[in-house]
Amino acid sequence: MKELKYLNHYFLKYKGRLILGVFITIIATVFKLVVPMKIGDSVTAIKQYMDGDITNLADVKHALLINVLLLLGAALLSGFFTFIMRQTFIVVSRYVEYDIKNKVFEHYERLSLGFYKQNRTGDLMNRISEDVSKVRMYVGPALMYSISTVTLFIVVITYMFYKDPILTLYAVAPFPILSFAIFKLSVMIHQKSTIVQQYLSKLTSFTQESFSGISVIKAYGIEPRINNDFEQLAEGSKEKNIDLAKVQALFGPLMMLLIGVSNILVVYIGGTRYINGQIAEIGTLVEFLMYVNMLTWPVAVVGFVASMVQQAEASQKRINEFLHTEPAIQNEKDEHTPINGTIEFHKLTFTYPDTGITALKDVSFSVTQGETLAIVGNTGSGKSTILELIGRLYDVADGMLTIDGTNIKQLNLQDLRNSIGYVPQDAFLFSDTLRNNIKFGKEDASEEEVIQAAKNAVVHKNIIEFNKGYDTVLGERGITLSGGQKQRLSIARAIIKDPKILLFDDCLSAVDTETEEQILHNLQKITKNKTTIIVSHRISSVKNATKIIVLEEGRIIQRGTHNQLVASEGYYKELYAKQLMEKEM
Known part of the structure; x- marks a missing residue:
């Protein structure tokens, strides 16, 4: 249960409610104890009347009436406190579920972009939904049943020892065998539960991707192939769930067998001791039979709880894997750092950590507040990477990126991102x-x-x-x-x-030329005192920029204004001529 240690601080947070729940559980258990006692007393009274030890029938009837009233009162009070007990523990489990889901989601938001490129959305969703639900079952029902079971065992076994120690030892003799069997089965359940959750994540990821890409699936007419892939995943998930169910199914019969053995021992040993005069009252045998059967549910619950704990352990381990993942981008400055917008790249080389692709090579340029920088280049030349680095979605390892003369790592991350307006492609x-x-x-x-x-x-x-x-x-x-x-x-x-900084990543590619002109005209007024960087394949989008740089395979191959670049041979002039010809045609 080492992974479940993470939940200890939640138990401390709600310790008041949990302590109240334990106290209520003890009260409910004590009232449950009254029922067998009074039934035993009633049987003894009837036996004494039958044997002639009590001759007054009215006294017997009075004693039976009192016992019935006590039975009814004890049952009602036990039911009431059991209801309060369930409310206490289940409500706490819902609070903990709420806290964990918020914690996981908050941590997801802190994790860097690279994390989401390496993990599938379906798996992330499964950990915050299905896995957290499994953990809730441990915090709520498993904890409640465990406390109830332990309390009932302590109270019942103590009373049984008080009544007849020898008969009690025979009655509980099968329990050590049961404990060993539970341990073995729990290990198997833990292993199989982990596999089941992994398959559930795969199914969630597959369906999420299929729904997101349904237009592509329909356009290519590959529904049968996708259905076949889903069926294979579902078949694997079904088989793993059946394997888990087979192991879990062993609990019930095993419990009933051992409880049945306890009943036989109580009847045989208890009956022999009563005949030999070692047990004074026949009601004691009735009490022992009822107590042993009262322990049937708690003993059966042991298997149920063991199953829930093992599943929760497997799920919490999967949750902890992400909770223990440190964001690649750390806020190294707690104090506020105002942003004006002067940006400078100095001999910067950047390689994506997740793919190993070098997107920028020895890139240097600067843009000051109020200026507009345009970036042009072929697909994969590193244009979008520049915008991602300015937003500090990745950290720079080789070279330097400064904003207002300060290394970007030394800026307050929240202040930096609040000062940026980003329009993705x-x-x-x-x-x-x-x-x-x-x-x-x-x-x-x-x-x-x-x-x-x-x-x-x-x-x-x-x-x-x-x-x-x-x-x-x-x-x-x-x-x-x-x-x-x-x-x-x-x-x-x-x-x-x-914002102080506006980043446009080829965000006019789906807009017609007339609308583009209107937007660019409006942006000229809006961006007058802002630092603006425009990434585009269209010369019409960048021709009015203060500065233009041309990227090729991560390197700057040209720089200047529109007029300067059009006047010189190179990529920019060729692109301008090509687009001018297309417009005329």
């Missing part, structure tokens, strides 16, 4: 209203600011054409946006933030 929008998607850049933005940002991004007219306008929920009743509309919404999201 592949616009991602949330399943929310169009308004909230724009306000994602500025949560407290007014309605006027939202509309103005949409107008600057030339998407306002498209939005008001929808029936619900800005209240339209993306994806609702099939309403979706075109690629150009998504890009313009992303631009609106960035500019409403009013």
Whole structure:
């Protein structure tokens, strides 16, 4: 259970409720003890009347009535306190589940971009949902049943020893065998539970990717192949779950067998001792039979609890693997560091840690506040990498990247990212209203600011054409946006933030030329006092930039203004001539 030690601080956090739960459990157990005692007393009273030891029938009836009333009261009180016990422990388990899910999600947000490239989304989702649910079962039902079982064993066995030590030893004789069997089965359950959770993660990942790429699957007509792949995964998952179920199924019969042996021993040994006069009252035998059968559920629960603990151990181990993963990007500055926006790359070489691909080689340039830098180059030349490094999605190992003359690692990470408005090439929008998607850049933005940002991004007219306008929920009743509309919404999201640094990663590729001109015209006014970097394949998007650099295989091969680059031979002039010809055609 070493992995489950992580949960100890949650037990301390809710120790007040847990201690109350233990106290209530003891009270409920004591009331349960009354039932066999009073039934035993009633049987003894009837036997004494039958034997003539008690001659007054009225006294027997009175004693039986008192016993029935005590039985009824004890049963009601035991049921009431059992209900309170369940409420206490189960509520605590829900609190712990809430805390763990928040902790895991918060940690996910702290982890670096490289982590998400190395791990599948389905597996991440499974650990925060299925695995946390397994852990909750340990914190709630498993803990509750364990405390209830231990309490019942202590109270019942103590009373049984008080009544007849020898008969008690015979009654509990099968329990050591049961304990050893449980230990062996628990080890097997732990191993098989780990495999089951791994298969569940694979299934979740596969289905999530299939749903995300359903348009590609349909376009290529590969539904049968995908179905076949899913069936193979599901078959493997089914087999592993059946293997686990077979082991878990051994618990019940084993419990009943050993409890049955205890009953036989009580009847035979107890009956012999009663005949020999070693047990004074016949009611004692009835009590022992009821106590042994009372222990049937707790003993059966031992197997159930062992199964839950082993599954929780396997799940918590998977959760801990991620919780113990340290973010590659660490905030090394706690104090606030204001950002103005002067950016400088000095002989910077960068290799992606997850792929080993060198994206930038000895790159040097600078852009000051108020300037616009444009980056042009072929696919894979390193353009987007520059933007990722400015946002400190990766750390620089060779060379230096400074902002306002300070090494980017020495800036407060939150301040840095709050000062950046980033528009990625592949616009991602949330399943929310169009308004909230724009306000994602500025949560407290007014309605006027939202509309103005949409107008600057030339998407306002498209939005008001929808029936619900800005209240339209993306994806609702099939309403979706075109690629150009998504890009313009992303631009609106960035500019409403009013950041010091604006980064545009080929975000006008799906926009027509006329709309592009309108957006660029609006951006010229918006970016007047901001540092702006535009990555694009279109000369029309970059021609008005203060500076332009051309990348090829991670190196800067040209730099200058539009007029300077057009006047000199090279990649930029060739690209300009090609696009000019395409426009004329």
